[in-house]
Amino acid sequence: MDDPGTELEPEIQKWTKEEVCQWLTTQVKVHPTLVHRFFEEEVLGEYIQFFDKGDILDLTKKHGTAVKITTHLELLKQGRTFQSPFPEYVERWSMEQVYQWLTEYAKIDGKHAQQLLDEDVSGDCLVCFKKQDFLDLTVPTGPAVKILALLRELTNNPEPVLNAVVNTSTSQEEAPKSPKATSSSLAPASSSSQPRSRKKKHKQKASEAAIPTPQKTEDTRTEPEAARTETKNAWTEAARTARTETPAWPSKGPAPPGPVQLNPALPLLVGTLENLGKDDLKKFKFHLRELEMSPHKAITQSRLEDKDILDLADVMLDHYGPGAVLQATLLILPEIPRQDLIGDLEQKMGQLKPQCAPKEGLRREANQGEKLKNLLTCGGNSLDYYTSYVVVVNKSAPQQLEYLQFLNKLKLFCVLDFDPNSASIDGLCHSYGESRVANKHEPARFVGETGDVIKKLNLYKQTSWVFCNGRHDIDDESYRELDYKTWFRKACRDMEHLVSFVCKPEVLLHGRTLIIFLLLSPVSSEKDPIFDTYNAFYKNTEGENIISICESQSTYEKWRLMIEGKCDCDISQQAIWELSLSEVNGTVVALGPFDQSSDRLLPSSDSSFVVLTQKHKDLMTALDILCLNQCENIYNEHGTVFHDFKIEVEEAFFRGGKVKWWNFYLCEKPKAKPFIKRDKYEKLKQMIKSHSERSVDVCILLNLFHHPGCGGTTLAMHVMWDLRAVFRCAVLKDNTLPQPEVATQVRQLMMLENEKPSPVLLLVDDSKDTVNARNLVTCIKKAIEESCSSQTVNDKPSCHVLILNCVRSQSPQDLYRQYSTQSLLITTSLTPKEQEDFEEKLLELRETHTKPENFYSFMIMKSNFDSKYVKGLVHNTLENFDSCTKKAQLFAFLSLLNTYVFASEISISLSEECLGIQILYWNEENVLERMKPYSNFLIIDRVEELGGYKSLRILHHSIASACLEELERTYFLKASDIIMSILHCDLFFTTKTKIGNGNLVRSIHRMLTERQSKKDGDERRKFSPLIERIHDHEDKGIIPDIFVKASSQFVESATIPQALARYLYLEERDFTEALNWAEKAKKIKENPYTVDTIGQVYKSELKSNMPSEKNGHPCNPEDLHINIELSKNAVTAFKRAQELADSEDELNEGQWDDDESEDTKSSYYFYGYVGVLEVAFLVFEMLSRLPFFEESDPSRKKYLQSFLKGSLPITSVHKEHNEVNNRYIEVIKDHQLFLFSLKTEVKGIFEFFDCYFTYTKVNNSGDYHSKNRRTISDHFQKYVMLFCASPEERQRERDSNPNLTVKMLVEEQRTVLEEMHADTFAGILRHLDKGADVVENIVKCYAYIQEHKQLSDQRQKTREKINYIWASIILYLLKPKSKYVKSYSQLCNLLLETLQEVSLNYPFPDPYFLALLLFWPVSAQEPTEIRTYVTAIRKSSRKRLSILLRKRSTVAHFYLGKENGLARLVPKHKLDECFTKMHRNALAQLWRNGEIFREREITSRLQRVSGLIEIGEVSAIYGKLKIPVRPAYIGTTRSGLSTEKVSFYIGFAIDGPLAYDIQFEN
Secondary structure, eight states: OBOTTOOOOOOGGGOOHHHHHHHHHHTSOOOHHHHHHHHHTTOOHHHHTTOOHHHHHHHHOSHHHHHHHHHHHHHHHTTOOBOOSSOGGGGGOOHHHHHHIIIIISOOOHHHHHHHHHTTOOHHHHTTOOHHHHHHTTOOHHHHHHHHHHHHHTTTSOOOOBOOOOOOOSSSOOOOOOTTOSOBOSSOOSSOOHHHHHHHHHHHHHHHHTOSSOOOOOOOSOHHHHHHHHHHTHHHHHHHHHOOOOOOOOSSSSOOOOOOOOOTHHHHHHHHHHTSOHHHHHHHHHHHHHOOBTTBOOOOHHHHTTOOHHHHHHHHHHHHOTTTHHHHHHHHGGGTTOHHHHHHHHHHHHTOOOSOOOSSOOOOOSOHHHHHHHHHHTSSSBTTSSSEEEEEEOOOOGGGGGGOGGGGTSOEEEEEEOOTTTTSTTSHHHHHHTTSOEEEEOGGGGOSOHHHHHHHHTTTTSEEEEESSOOTTSOOGGGSOOOHHHHHHHTHHHHHHHHHHHTOTTTSOTTSEEEEEEESSOOOSSOSHHHHHHHHHHHHHTTTTEEEEESSHHHHHHHHHHHHHHHOOOOGGGEEOSSOHHHHHHHHHTSBOOTTSSOEEEEOGGGOEEEEOHHHHHHOTTEEEEOTTTTTTSSOTTSHHHHHHHHHHHHHHHHTOOOOHHHHHHTTSTTOOOOOOOTTHHHHHHHHHHHHHHOOOSEEEEEEEEOTTSSHHHHHHHHHHHTTTTSEEEEEOOTTSOHHHHHHHHHHHHHTTOSSOOOEEEEEEEESSSHHHHHHHHHHHHHHHHHOTTOOGGGOGGGOEEEEEEEEOSOHHHHHHHTOTTEEEEOSOOOHHHHHHHHHHHHHHHHHSSOGGGOHHHHHHHTTSOHHHHHHHHHHHTTTOOTTSHHHHHHHHHHHHHHHSTTOOEEHHHHHHHHTOOOSSOOTHHHHHHTTTGGGGEEEEEEOGGGOEEEEEESOHHHHHHHHHHHHHHHOOOHHHHHHHHHHOHHHHHTTTSTTHHHHHHHHHHHHHOOOBOTTSSSBOSSOHHHHHHHHHSOTTHHHHHHHHHHHHOTTOSHHHHHHHHHIIIIIOOHHHHHHHHHHHHHHOOSHHHHHHHHHHHHHHHHHHSOSSTTOOOOOHHHHHHHHHHHHHHHHHHHHHHHHHHHOSOOOGGGSOTTSOHHHHTSOOOHHHHHHHHHHHHHHHHHHTSGGGOTTSHHHHHHHHHHHTTSSOGGGSOOOOSHHHHHHHHHHHHTHHHHHHHHHHHHHHHHHHHHHHHHBOOOSOHHHHHHHHHHHHHHHHHHHHHHSOOHHHHHHHHHHOTTOOHHHHHHHHHHHHHHTTOSSHHHHHTTTTSOHHHHHHHHHHHHHHHHTGGGSOHHHHHHHHHHHHHHHHHHHHHOTTOTTOOOHHHHHHHHHHHHHHHTTOOSSSHHHHHHHHHHOOSSTTOOOOHHHHHHHHHHHHHHHHTTTTSSOOBOOSEEEBSSSGGGGEEEHHHHHGGGTTSOHHHHHHHHHHTGGGGSHHHHTTBOEEEEEEETTEEEEEETTEEEEEEESSTTSSOSSOOOEEEEEEEEEETTEEEEEEEEEOO
8 A cells, every 4th residue: 555665754844734735635636625624724734744534534524535634644744655555446436436336346235335425435535444444434344344355356356337427526636527428437538547647747847837927828628627627726726836936855755735726716605505404405506597697597407416515516616607606606595595694605705815825026927018908997998997086196206297197087086195295386286287177175075965075076077186194285284294193093084984985886886986096105004094095995895996006016015915914805916016107107098088189179269279178178067068170089980990989879879879979970971971951950050140140149048949859959969060160069068057157167168268259159958948048148148247358248249158958848839939039949740851861861871780770769750750650669569568577667667757757767787786687797788688678679878977877768758658658558557557666666765875876766756746837838737747647547546645655765855745735635625634745745844835835725625615606605604714714824824935935045946846847946936925815815705705794785895895904893894683693703703803914915915016027027937927917917806896996886975975075085096096006106107008098097096185195194195195206207108298297397396305205215216216217317517316316226126125136137117218308218118119010029039138229219219328337337427427327238248347438228127227238439
């Protein structure tokens, strides 16, 4: 058995544990998993020499392996190697073959043979057994002796024939596998025996170890075979390639062992499998047959049969490879279920590291340049794989800066800089800032709500440069550099918060962010802040996507050792240390994309051009700027890469992707076909050019109304592309920025690199209406006014900003009718010429693309949006739709979402989670593959928000809508079912912190709550389109359930319970439950709208309690009490809503309820007032039906009037004394104060609306305000009928009582004025464009009151005198020769008396407005106090009208003409009469943009006044008198505080004089 020739004892006690493992692997042929146990237990040579069989058995657990190791170890101690006394083929027997030989040939009892099988006794173990070893296995002496004897006899006997079974020996090597073979000889295989192969390796070892990079030879093995061989020989490979120095060994004896490296995944896998019981192992194999993990298919059953734990581990490692085998295990464990093993396995996976690091110095890697490229691009050629880069850098030297320019090319999210000199002139931050924009922050800035931090720090849009340990450029103690001990105590926590913030899933996309540690100077010890930062990132990312770039090998070596000691990981595969900074810089700069590498040009004045730098782009974050040479010099346009890119871009667009500038560029290439020009192309282009050339307005709004998916945005961008040499073109890509900031960026684009401003064409896409765009116009005008230094803006055609506002709508025709001027309409209907163009384009596509018929978005347009085509397409694709599958459910979700919310999408990461795709690699194609056959209708878009992410949506709105109909018609899947499924899918709501999921949640919210305008544009619908669809076509009872479930998901939304309350009180008439939900909404967020909903609930219940017929019976006393209580509650709620609106200085966008329309948000909130009016008149109606207040009886009606005016107590009202009336009286007495207050409340509201609709300028939401004006007018008519006697009634009163007192006659005149809506200053002004006869009656009434003014109190007397003067002025303008007209001097004297009475502190601007009209100077010699009155009217209007003017500006009703006296006052309606042939909307547009003052009819009647601009203030000049005036239009003066002579027209508004058409004299 022993070789007597090998007697020298090796120095075993000097072996390391790696060398012990190498000996076990190569000499003893122990399975790597078992070898790893020796490694884990730190079995060194000095320990193993004392091991006996019992000690070894403790590690191996099986007698077979223990006997084999013990035998080899005893011989090794003697300096000998093992030589088997039995035939060589016995060593190759598997455990099963040993069992077969024992039972069939040796005729040993089966139970003894089974004992050997259970103890893993294979052939190579059996040859080492002695009798005692059998006895230790409880095999009796008889069978033991027989086995040994029969083994010796094999030398002289023929080889037994045994079944060929997959080798399960304890050796690391397997017998050849042949699925077709049923039996085989035990003789050596023909190819060569494994021992011979092993000896050959030992002979070559010395020379191989000296070769740093072995020559590559062609590997003819299959991939599984190669992987298997690599796994089986892991230890041998480590010894062969990693060790360069070995101890001296004698020429005889075992070969010198070397360090070993075992695939660390294998022992973890085996350890996990060993913890499974038999039943669990069966289940594990079952699920293993079902598991498909891209790109790996399931393991076939045949490969899993008769496999023990070790063989099963080998099969799994062979199938999945070392990278994915543990992921597969993690997927199966929950299914068994063995969740208890998951945490342990995950923890150990996190601690994986190479088990055997080389002991000598670092080997030089062959190609670190290629390695750097792969690390930065994830194996590609372009830096766009990662969406963001985070760089952590320590102190730099000035000479290094020129080699750090590659940072300019990276999409830096933030830089964590530990160099306090970085912002100084020789620092890295300063160098970066020369070509890019970086916002300088401290770590403490990153504390707070994630969304707020992102917004405040402008993250994603501009690089955040974080100074982590002081700034020497700021002379402040708080910015000094700290030593490590102080930094650790004071600043480390802020840095850890910063790292935690950066690593949040809602901040940076997992797997798409690379963290780079850029070590520009050595890190000498662990007591360095940058090392703590590494540890913080390591904890937050588990070490993923972190690389290190070191300036020298020594820096790297120290860095590696520190990380290995602290984090127990090897960073060598994620580090660069052999490249110089120059080489690093060159390698990164050479990577794509190349759009930053060439100069981008913009048009400038005098046919010149300016360069748009990357720094300019960084500053204008809201704009996607279109350059003159856009798309040029990015690709080699003659290569295959460009050709493939061209095909990809075209296919994405024609399938339904968003149009890109590339689409237009590619159509201009030689031999390319032109882009299809839509029918409105020339008209839109001409409209833009003509407004640019002719308009004097600094900013012009042009609207393009279109259906979703009909090509509106594409048309707009096509025109912009062709005008890019004329305008500086840009698309507004960030609608979340405040509009003043957008306006500032537009101004920067206009003034870029030139003193002369250049015209700008700005595209605002995806608008729902025109309100935001109009507000943006105002902001841009203001920004230009503040900036265009020493330029007369309206004199420079190049100063124009044209906003092209693309408005998507289901009813664009209605919007077009509202805004027909400066607007275009494009619908889902092609002209015959367009249809021909699309037919030709299809023929072209067939030449360059396969199956262009599958470009469904293009084909829908080609079919002229034929609904039959879409329905047929959808019907065929959705055939055999199975709503039980995950992909079908996700598709149904998208169908609903894309039908009701435009631009809605689901992020790829969330889609993968929905489909159960394991996110092992970033590959969105997995989603499309999994979504087949529906993927033909899907497209992946890039969303630019939050640094950019990819999302999934349906190609076209019409496809989504048709899919929804098909699902309901054919598969009975209703919209209500889908939305309920969405709301029950917690995944959508629990993962909303991830990037992109916030948009999905908002889309679901909008789908439930966003109401649209009705077709006439007059008012909004009751509910969102989805809720209306369910209400009209499905079970209505499901709607409350939908909202209840939604409220549990949107716990912070007040709009959901508010919408439910609205549905309950409008449709269900369940007022109690409606009130509960309205109160819940208010509790979540008290604002004017939630409180208004409470008022609406009370009002609706009140209306439902009242008889429907006008002459219906009165309610009983008990119901009267209930109804008055409801009225009080409703009025209280409406008044509170109005208080909330009035008390807010600025109702910014974040405070408004999501449910409200843009028109509401942009206008003054007055629903509270309207609600009070409606409730008050319901109460009036209710009282008028009572027996003693019956409206049809004149005397009883008078009782009601007197009671409501508070002049007649209810106890004094004449009535029949009966039980019912007495009960009525008691109820009214209980609520008398409330009822008395209503008349005064209503009158005050009417006066408010008089001011609102008279003094302020109507914005473009005309229909919206017209409806409200009609509502107010209708209520006023009811008020007149109730409180004002008709002429017939007044005459009957005189006839029946000829001795009426003067006081009663005065009150009658006041009643007449109130009836004519002429008892207020604003009310009289409204008669300016009415008949003179009515104004004559008004003057007569005031004249009579003035004759008996002693009967009035002082306040009333003053107001009525002011109104008398005012009515007389208007009567003169309408009928100068009326006998009731007062002369100009009489009116002036009356006004002077009044002004002396009120002084300059009158609470209303009315007397000072009259002073402007009557006392405005005519010549320079005329003495006047006009400046005093201008100051007084401004002060008074600010005090009285500030709330009213918050959202609207005042309008001038009079202009200064060329005549004298009162005749010089020119009413606006008289000027309008000069344009009777012009369309009303066109005329309104002329007034809005100021171009009306270019018309001869205007200039011939108005007086142009000389003026002066000083310190930004405009004044009218009359000799030495300077009268302050305010510019009527924003953007008509220049900044720079230049003193300039000007001229303008004067208009008179309630808040002071206005200057129109300001012209500079120079």
